[in-house]
Amino acid sequence: MSGTRRGGPPPGSPPGPRSAPRLGPRFGPLLASGETLRDIGGAVSAIPLTHPGNRRWWIAFAAALALLGVFALTLGYLLYAGPGIWGNNNAVVWALDIASYDWWIGVACGSVLVSGVLMLLEAEWRGAVNRIAETVALLATAAAGLYPIIHLGRPWFFFWNLPYPNTYDLWPQFRSPLLWDAIDIVSFLVIALSLWYIGLLPDLATLRDRAHAEAMRQREVGAPTRRVALLRAQVYGIVASGWRGSAAHWQIWGQAYRTVALLGVLLVISVQTGASVMLAGSLMPGWHGTLLPISFLVHAVLSGVGVTAAIVVTVRVVYGLDALITARHLDVLGRLMLCLGCASAYCYAAEAFGTLLNGHAPERAVLIRRFTGAHAPAFWTAVICLVGAPQVLWSARARVSPLAIAAVGLLAAAGAYADHVMVLVVTLTQDFLPAARLSYAENAWGIATFAGSVGLFLTLLLLFLRYLPAVSIAETRRLALAQAPAAGAAEAARGVRRPEAEPHAGPLWGVAAAFATQADLAAALQALSGMRGGDVHLDGHGPVPMPRALRPLGLEGRSILPYALAGALLGGGAFYALCVYATAYDYVFLIGGRPRFSWPSFVVPSVSCAMMTGCLAIHVALLVLNRLPRLNHPAFNIPGFLRASDDRFFLSAEAQGDGFDAGRIERRLAALPAEAGRPLEIRRIPR
Amino acid sequence: MAQLFAPGADALYRLALMTGLACLVAVPVVAAGIVRSSYVTGVGIAPAQPVPFSHKHHAGELGIDCRYCHTGVERLATAGIPPTHTCMTCHSQIWTGSDMLKPVRESYDEKKPLRWVRLNRLPDYVYYNHSVHVTKGIGCSTCHGDVTSMQMTYRANAFEMQFCLDCHRAPEKYVREPDQVWNMTWTPPADQATRGPELVARNHIRGGARLTECGICHR
Numbered sequence: 001m002s003g004t005r006r007g008g009p010p011p012g013s014p015p016g017p018r019s020a021p022r023l024g025p026r027f028g029p030l031l032a033s034g035e036t037l038r039d040i041g042g043a044v045s046a047i048p049l050t051h052p053g054n055r056r057w058w059i060a061f062a063a064a065l066a067l068l069g070v071f072a073l074t075l076g077y078l079l080y081a082g083p084g085i086w087g088n089n090n091a092v093v094w095a096l097d098i099a100s101y102d103w104w105i106g107v108a109c110g111s112v113l114v115s116g117v118l119m120l121l122e123a124e125w126r127g128a129v130n131r132i133a134e135t136v137a138l139l140a141t142a143a144a145g146l147y148p149i150i151h152l153g154r155p156w157f158f159f160w161n162l163p164y165p166n167t168y169d170l171w172p173q174f175r176s177p178l179l180w181d182a183i184d185i186v187s188f189l190v191i192a193l194s195l196w197y198i199g200l201l202p203d204l205a206t207l208r209d210r211a212h213a214e215a216m217r218q219r220e221v222g223a224p225t226r227r228v229a230l231l232r233a234q235v236y237g238i239v240a241s242g243w244r245g246s247a248a249h250w251q252i253w254g255q256a257y258r259t260v261a262l263l264g265v266l267l268v269i270s271v272q273t274g275a276s277v278m279l280a281g282s283l284m285p286g287w288h289g290t291l292l293p294i295s296f297l298v299h300a301v302l303s304g305v306g307v308t309a310a311i312v313v314t315v316r317v318v319y320g321l322d323a324l325i326t327a328r329h330l331d332v333l334g335r336l337m338l339c340l341g342c343a344s345a346y347c348y349a350a351e352a353f354g355t356l357l358n359g360h361a362p363e364r365a366v367l368i369r370r371f372t373g374a375h376a377p378a379f380w381t382a383v384i385c386l387v388g389a390p391q392v393l394w395s396a397r398a399r400v401s402p403l404a405i406a407a408v409g410l411l412a413a414a415g416a417y418a419d420h421v422m423v424l425v426v427t428l429t430q431d432f433l434p435a436a437r438l439s440y441a442e443n444a445w446g447i448a449t450f451a452g453s454v455g456l457f458l459t460l461l462l463l464f465l466r467y468l469p470a471v472s473i474a475e476t477r478r479l480a481l482a483q484a485p486a487a488g489a490a491e492a493a494r495g496v497r498r499p500e501a502e503p504h505a506g507p508l509w510g511v512a513a514a515f516a517t518q519a520d521l522a523a524a525l526q527a528l529s530g531m532r533g534g535d536v537h538l539d540g541h542g543p544v545p546m547p548r549a550l551r552p553l554g555l556e557g558r559s560i561l562p563y564a565l566a567g568a569l570l571g572g573g574a575f576y577a578l579c580v581y582a583t584a585y586d587y588v589f590l591i592g593g594r595p596r597f598s599w600p601s602f603v604v605p606s607v608s609c610a611m612m613t614g615c616l617a618i619h620v621a622l623l624v625l626n627r628l629p630r631l632n633h634p635a636f637n638i639p640g641f642l643r644a645s646d647d648r649f650f651l652s653a654e655a656q657g658d659g660f661d662a663g664r665i666e667r668r669l670a671a672l673p674a675e676a677g678r679p680l681e682i683r684r685i686p687r
Numbered sequence: 688m689a690q691l692f693a694p695g696a697d698a699l700y701r702l703a704l705m706t707g708l709a710c711l712v713a714v715p716v717v718a719a720g721i722v723r724s725s726y727v728t729g730v731g732i733a734p735a736q737p738v739p740f741s742h743k744h745h746a747g748e749l750g751i752d753c754r755y756c757h758t759g760v761e762r763l764a765t766a767g768i769p770p771t772h773t774c775m776t777c778h779s780q781i782w783t784g785s786d787m788l789k790p791v792r793e794s795y796d797e798k799k800p801l802r803w804v805r806l807n808r809l810p811d812y813v814y815y816n817h818s819v820h821v822t823k824g825i826g827c828s829t830c831h832g833d834v835t836s837m838q839m840t841y842r843a844n845a846f847e848m849q850f851c852l853d854c855h856r857a858p859e860k861y862v863r864e865p866d867q868v869w870n871m872t873w874t875p876p877a878d879q880a881t882r883g884p885e886l887v888a889r890n891h892i893r894g895g896a897r898l899t900e901c902g903i904c905h906r
Contacts, residue, residue, distance in 0.1 A: 165719055169849030237691045364693050629700050631692040
């Protein structure tokens with residue numbers, strides 16, 4: 001993918017003669033020029049803090065709430081009357097409920113995969129897309145997670161699926177893909193939530209600081225809303241868990257984010273292949289193609305990218321974020337959908353080809369029924385939307401058109417839904433027993449349930465857009481610095497050092513110095529690094545990851561990977577041991593002729609569980625290694641420290657013993673040359 | 688610059704986090720405990736009966752055989768509760784004026800059965816046959832406890848699935864000689880390890896795989 005390369009125009013795209021000057025944006029930058037760190041923070045955080053487009057938001061929210069009401073109504077009737085209301089009291093036991101579940105989890109998987117792969121490839125432009133992709137993943141998982149529960153005859157006993165100490169003296173059947181599914185969805189929820197929250201953490205701190213500044217302003221002028229403003233800042237403060245943007249925080253954060261993304265990518269593969277194995281585990285024709293796991297994965301990713309692209313385009317238009325989400329991003333999303341559309345074409349063609357070539361009559365019959373049977377519209381919708389729609393994006397003009405990108409994205413998502421319906425319903429409608437061939441048709445309640453789950457998704461999405469940053473501030477700032485390293489140095493180091501000797505009433509916490517750029521901070525830390533240890537604890541604070549500050553801080557070798565690995569291995573191993581103990585020793589039960597020790601069937605849930613426990617270990621490591629949460633910290637006493645989440649870099653030298661000599665540190669800092677580390681300001685900070 | 692939170696906020700926040708984590712563990716543990724408690728299972732709780740009938744007095748001290756009243760235990764699917772006539776075989780002769788027995792006499796006169804409070808009840812989806820258990824050597828006390836020591840009768844075991852499975856998985860641990868079935872104070876003899884499998888073979892009990900099939904109880 002051209003966009004993953006660093007800087008410059010995408011080399012893979014021919015600047016053909018057809019590309020008229022009007023298509024300039026296609027080769028434009030990933031970020032509008034002249035964006036400073038502060039502008040980026042302002043543009044994004046203005047959305048949750050000042051709610052632009054309030055009226056449109058409320059109209060959309062009312063519509064989403066109406067759909068959510070439909071969901072509540074449907075679920076109420078479902079609980080009263082049972083799953084028979086969906087019209088599948090016949091051989092088609094899996095219909096819209098499982099299709100909806102598969103579709104939602106597919107959207108979630110696709111979004112996680114896009115966000116995770118872009119992160120692992122270190123695509124520096126991902127900031128514009130990753131937050132929305134991660135949010136789509138989380139909310140789609142929430143919508144998906146309800147289906148396995150509500151499609152049960154007695155949903156209130158959903159926990160029977162999980163291994164818990166029950167009074168039946170029984171274990172759930174670990175050889176069954178239904179159990180894999182239960183473990184998968186729990187793990188996926190944990191991973192999606194973690195990926196979303198860890199990515200959000202520094203941005204929450206930015207929001208907290210901006211809200212705090214606003215709260216202080218309102219208190220000074222005695223505004224009537226000052227208490228609400230303070231409360232808002234405190235709510236952001238609590239969810240930000242005391243993030244201070246310290247160099248150590250950023251280091252662990254970056255590792256945690258990448259590792260969770262890796263776990264997420266592995267889990268996506270486990271979940272999607274698990275979903276297809278669940279079909280292959282049955283005797284039904286049409287569900288045994290060896291390409292089925294790949295086809296599931298391709299369609300999942302395509303629908304995930306489609307939904308993400310549609311939402312990215314909407315957010316860009318509604319909130320006027322053209323400077324941050326540029327035409328280049330749309331172009332990249334378009335290329336991605338085009339590639340996946342072609343992959344989808346390959347999957348369909350290979351399946352048809354393989355089925356027609358081999359001699360298995362029931363498989364061929366299913367294929368023909370897909371083309372011509374009662375549910376043929378599902379097949380043709382799937383092919384037209386999944387394969388056909390993305391072909392529009394061969395046109396460079398379409399790839400930079402927000403409307404085209406959104407339309408193709410939504411069509412691809414609709415196609416993926418049709419594909420799930422086709423795969424499930426066409427096979428099931430023709431039971432092996434002619435007596436069981438009752439007709440099935442999608443009915444109003446099934447559609448209402450799905451529409452209601454869309455309502456749940458949209459309601460949560462709108463709440464997210466209203467209260468949280470829709471574009472990753474931290475990642476976009478990193479991109480801004482990569483494009484123009486001076487983006488943060490608005491006033492540069494020309495500023496004069498202004499040490500103010502003020503009498504301190506209380507004991508001294510340490511000395512702080514402010515810098516305009518990371519380079520200055522790193523130089524100053526280097527100058528002080530000789531004092532590190534014993535009595536002085538050095539740290540840097542800033543709005544972006546500060547890899548250059550790590551060497552003088554002596555933190556270079558730190559890694560979160562051992563914790564993640566230990567968590568994953570322990571969790572996965574423990575789950576595998578549980579499966580073996582339960583199935584081969586404690587609850588020996590002959591089922592389907594499977595051997596007592598059916599080791600391969602325990603691998604899938606164990607992998608999913610390993611991903612979940614690895615992720616939990618990362619959370620613990622993130623908190624413990626960073627000594628978080630600290631809501632109240634002396635570093636917050638540094639004058640102007642709010643800008644540490646904006647465009648300033650701070651050095652803190654904390655007193656940790658009697659040998660701490662504040663004067664010596666101040667003199668050392670003040671003596672630094674102006675172009676290499678001289679601070680804008682030096683302060684003594686009370687405890 | 689001002690702090691957004693007071694110094695005490697850290698402790699509160701961490702306490703809240705720890706409490707949340709502790710609840711995550713504690714809620715299932717407490718729920719599992721409640722489900723197993725007598726409050727839910729009713730084990731050891733003697734409900735009020737229309738007549739304060741004492742198994743300890745009749746079956747224990749007087750030594751009346753179980754089958755004198757529960758006539759069907761060896762032949763029928765349910766053990767059965769005796770009709771008023773059974774009581775009156777004796778109480779038409781002794782304690783005929785007792786106030787305590789007034790409901791029994793009224794029941795007899797009016798031909799209306801006494802409404803005993805049932806203690807041992809299995810769910811409708813469990814197929815259970817009383818006679819096969821008794822005739823294959825499972826004693827009364829294995830399920831019902833030492834009834835001869837109960838002044839007022841109570842439920843001795845919660846008939847949860849794990850109780851049934853415990854025996855169905857390893858019947859040789861519980862099976863008795865035929866003459867011991869009615870022994871209310873039976874404990875496994877020292878040679879149960881050898882005698883159990885013998886009895887299992889003699890009584891054609893197919894434990895383990897066969898007895899743990901779902902369809903054995905859930906038909």
